[in-house]
Amino acid sequence: MITADEVGRFPGKLPRELGGTETSLVEQYDLIEALAHRDGSLGWNHTFMGSSAGIVAARLPDDGVAEVREPDGRWPRFCGTFPMTGIATPAPGGFRLDGRWGFASGIRAASWVACGATRSDDATPVWLVVPVTEVTVHDTWDSPGLARTQSCEYTIHDRFVPTSRTFAISGAPLRGGPLFSMPIQAYLTPDHTGVTIGCARRALEECARHSAGKQRLGSAQALDARGAFVRDLGRAHTQLASAIAHVRDVLARMDHADLVDPSLFLDARCAATNAAEIAVSVATFAYRNGGAHAVTATSEIGRAYRDAMTSSQHVHVLDDVYEWRGAELLR
Template structure:
């Protein structure tokens, strides 16, 4: 019983760490947007309360959290502010992956030697080429939308290894794709982050040219063989963790808009309403019920899909293609529902929602920026459905 209680306390504390930042994040949201990266007080508090390392294995200063806890923490962060939440689903999974999969020498250099005080961001898509050389790779490439890099000490960069000019293959049809972890000083930033929404995420473009990266500071993108950590997430890989982050983020931003329009409704009067508040209108009441119910259903679907797969892996079962498809579809569906809820809330709020710098206006810009991401695109749903239908046995990128 004592162990169970201790684990419960740890799981609750990760979500609580995020919740405790509400006042600070609200106060700093405009400043983060102005400087196009999370403000220093927010980053400092994430380190002070342990949120920055919360998703790491315990040996890297984390809590080895469950999927449910990660989802609820990210949802809370996105509810507070879209940029804060997006940075959470960039920095935290990046350091989780590096801490879980880096070889021992790389882990010691990046984490242990820095007292686990390591913020990591970047782009895991294989937009670079790494020429295989003695002891590692000569890496060249350019990456866009390096989320969370504005305040990161180490930068992640996905790449394709080239051995004597040829790609390497894990198995038939599955190429070897790698992730390099580089100190910030070795990376050239070219800015590029002038966007409609998610302005405060520090998602800058960057590149490297013929930079040597030792093999011990690289790991396979689709690895499910963690060298550290006790949570099933490490044995499920980066794709489920990233999918959980996108689902939670979209749900969090949409929830902020649903909550705000519900609060506004009692005092919102439109010229055409002849003295009736927004809350008294049956059409608003019906639409509020529909969208809140849809949001709750999407959240439960996400928790069910990820928790079901997590439980199977925890029991020693294989993470099947169908399980991976279930999780990816849940993330796509939750994103679609969240976008619809946000659009309705924005329309229902009327002119209140268009005030520049307001929480409503910022959330609306954020949701329609974040949901452009390829990770929760229509293609992901199609790839997943093909697995369900038996058209293909597997889609390795799910």
């Protein structure tokens, strides 16, 4: 596992030129799922902070890299809010930035933020890197799920950002291998699926463990003696295993592809959405059978259930992908 200082420092998501290992997507998934199985918030912050750091590391100009790199040469911890909810006004040598961004997971542990904005002159997108010390963090994160991610909102008002600390997501990266050339949401596939499945797996395991001899008020039998529960437990385990196999198959194909083409990219989106749906179903089964204790703050079933539910709301999960896949099949 990882120490507190290592959260958000994910070498597997960094270009080799900056000390990274460019770990395969399958290996990334396995690590993320293991972390989320332990604690959903831990898995979420480690992987999404790591992805933000990796995107910046692959695309920031050389002079920007030199500016943000830590004195000991390590790549710093980032949080990223890539939706373009800011306005970047061109100024000599850079931009003046204003805006408010949400869901800044890990911002209280990060040194830098990467934020999306729209240029005021031509309405094109630009992403800017700003020290956390120059933003105002708002204590807005009050979610029952992924509670410890501290995914707060933050604002920036009329802050100058030099061109050296700006980058584009489109086009070829400046550093790194194929991992950094694939579409951003393909790059994020192990992040979201690993967290959601890891949380659901923890919920199911805790449910099975607590069912032994547990007899709810009004029930004629202990939970583990009820055929319906045993059957549904086996079904949930099988469904989760199928989601894991599906995700790992798609990730392995992306790992070995020279190019993540639109069809393979859609495979990744479908696998992630399907995994989220199964994870929510499995975690719900665990929660419903967890009894009154599952509603408490100290319940591992309850925490894993809430974390799975919250992670399933990420933009990576979209029912539209099934329509796109269906349309592709009908062509």
